[in-house]
Amino acid sequence: MTGRILVVDDVATNRIVMKVKLAAACYAVEQADCGHAALAAARSNAPDLILLDVVMPEMSGLEVCRRLKADPETADIPVILITALADHASKMAGLEAGADDFLTKPVDEVTLLARVRSLLRARDTARELRQRGETAPGFAEAAAGFAARERPGRIALIASGPKGAVLWKTALDDRVAGEVSILPRDAALGGFAVEDPEVPDVFVIAADLSHRNEGLRLLSDLRSRPATRHAATVMILPDGDAERAAIALDLGAHDILYDPFDAAELAIRIRAQLGRKRQADRLRASVRLELEMAVTDSLTGLHNRRKGLFELERMLARNSDGLAVMLLDIDHFKQVNDSLGHATGDRVLHMVARRLRGKLDDDALLARIGGEEFLVALPGCNQATALARAEELRQAIAMQPFGLGGATKPLDITLSVGIALSQPGSAETAQSLLDRADAALYGAKALGRDQVTLSTVSAT
Known part of the structure; x- marks a missing residue:
């Protein structure tokens, strides 16, 4: 069933x-x-x-x-x-x-079944989003924040001619609490990018534009494009055209209305679709929040261990020019926690992460993979470049004390860094690179810490 x-x-x-x-x-x-x-x-x-x-x-x-x-x-x-x-x-x-x-x-049985199919699809989508979103920590807070940022709805009218569009707009202007605009067909298709805040929330489209069924084809195009896929659509059809009404609903229209229509009825239907669209947007936002929280270290805002290792695998698979993998460990970090408390230790971790991020390009990977341990991966690095970049990171931490405010005097923090290089064409795995970088890191600590050490073990 x-x-x-x-x-x-x-x-x-x-x-x-x-x-x-x-x-x-x-x-x-x-x-x-x-x-x-x-x-x-x-x-x-x-x-x-x-x-x-x-x-x-x-x-x-x-x-x-x-x-x-x-x-x-x-x-x-x-x-x-x-x-x-x-x-x-x-x-x-x-x-x-x-x-x-x-x-x-x-x-009419055809119209009834098409409407049933359309409403059940919408309910299934909302139910799936809700089930995903409600598992996200902070769901209620995220939804409340989203609601507070909601702007007036955007309603785009795409009629069969300029005169018809003006009549539609005049009829709706005082009945819909939102921005009602007339939009040419070509602008609807090519005028928006993904996440564009100007994307209409609701499209009202005539089934026949300059040609018969052109509005239905536009509906199909809008539903297939990422920028407009989640917008609501109300199709306006000739009076009594139940067959094409069913087609419109099966193509993804959220509602239908027959021309000539009552402006008050269209306004009610637009308001209903706008409300459902906003609810769906909130649910999608909560799902995105859940996904982000699952791969983000909450303390530093960096990738967590799971995401960091996943991204390292991806970088290794697509990089043919060599890869530098670094493990960075804060020296004597336990002493910071023991003497100043974990709250201060957390502040130090956050500040270290911020300094590291400021020294890295956008194509670099930075993740917190342990208590005080960070992973950095840099594409296209030879030995000299990798050593120079690692030294920059070490100095970014060591050369400037960490001011914590209050009565606590600035802390001198240092890093030990171990590097492993993946050679072009090598079949080495991400795990073996990490193992070699970890061995180099222990070597840096054995040499007295605040050091950069390169793995000299060849990959087998």
Whole structure:
């Protein structure tokens, strides 16, 4: 089964007909015959989607929808309202209640199934992001910070001609709290880079631009490009064009509307899509935070041991001009911790990391791989260059005492450095390079510390 759908209708025949249609598409169908039963089923079984009749005794579908959206346990379940009421006021009331769509009986089966597929895809994506994001330490703090930085939404209108676009913009300007702009098709395709803050949050696109189906092709292009992949899209189709509406939803449109449309309805749909887009952006940000924290040393901000060794393997695999691998260890660091406390030791580690980073180029690898031990890898180094760069790093630490402020006098800190060189064309592994650099490091310590020592052992 590809999803569990709760069908809510007080008429048994209507429930059976809907179940047959959905079961034929391999959906698991549950049923409820009233609003109270629907609320109970939603809380206990957490369906993936709810098809909800509007006109029911005791509690209307509109009230059920409002209660579902007000409950944190059920707020994210997509809801499609289905009713025989064809008036515009009923449709607007349903959308205002939080429904994802409002379909009128008799329901077109093609449109229904396309809408179900679209909403289930969106729910699956949100669920996956949430599951990943909620495991990130500091998730709540990150989400709050993200919300505080949110800017007004950007809505881009791509109509079939300048006149139509101006009419759309005029109709929306006072109804949408955001920046509404008219965007040519070519600018939508080629005007944005990844992470560009000017990328629209919502595209409103006519299905037919200068040619028939050009808007649908644009939709497909936008969904395939990294810069615009996560933007929401609302497709505007000719009245009654259910077949292309289904195509638009399957191509990735988040919502559809038929022309001529009511501006208030389009505004409601845009606001809903903008809210979902922002929620998805927050979840993606939390996932990125989780990934960064998994590979970052929290004290120094450098790569941690896992990430450092992984990057070393990558550098070794792609570098054909030789690689210098250095292990750097702070001399007598235990004495700093024992005499001044671990908080001071942590400050020293942070300051050492900052000085090292300031002496290295962007293509260099720098990681903290142990308590007071750092890994540096430099591509394209011969022996003379490696020794000179290691000496620069040693002097960057030794030549200037570390001022800690307060009553603590500046500390003299030194490094011992061991170097291993990977020769061009060598089949040596990252681990063997590290072993040789580690042996050279012990040699530097044996010579009295504050030394740079080069491994003289040839790789086998």
